Amino acid sequence: MYPCVASLLIAVYKTIISSWQRCCLYFGRFYIIGLWAKPTLVSSEDINLKYNQDSFNPVDGEIIRACDHLSAFIEAYLSISHGISSKVLKEGYASIFENYKDKYIVGINITEIFNFSE
Numbered sequence: 414m415y416p417c418v419a420s421l422l423i424a425v426y427k428t429i430i431s432s433w434q435r436c437c438l439y440f441g442r443f444y445i446i447g448l449w450a451k452p453t454l455v456s457s458e459d460i461n462l463k464y465n466q467d468s469f470n471p472v473d474g475e476i477i478r479a480c481d482h483l484s485a486f487i488e489a490y491l492s493i494s495h496g497i498s499s500k501v502l503k504e505g506y507a508s509i510f511e512n513y514k515d516k517y518i519v520g521i522n523i524t525e526i527f528n529f530s531e
């Protein structure tokens with residue numbers, strides 16, 4: 414990292430309220446470590462069983478993706494329920510629902526979460 418960028422980041426960091434400092438440190442460290450170290454790719458089950466400790470800073474991509482799809486699903490559901498609808502929106506809603514039918518991630522029944530609209 415260039416010295417001027419580092420000093421700018423430090424100046425910005427010092428102005429951020431303390432509740433956000435931990436988050437900034439985490440993501441800053443994640444970015445800096447990512448410059449020279451490759452992450453270890455493991456399954457969600459391995460993250461839960463072997464790496465579920467703060468010292469590992471695990472990021473479960475499968476759960477993050479499911480959460481992203483859940484937010485899109487909720488957005489589509491609310492749009493349709495308020496009368497804003499299109500063929501593409503309805504197909505997307507149905508497709509997301511089908512993708513998470515009978516789905517478990519690390520023992521969490523994702524299907525139940527997506528069934529809120531039924």
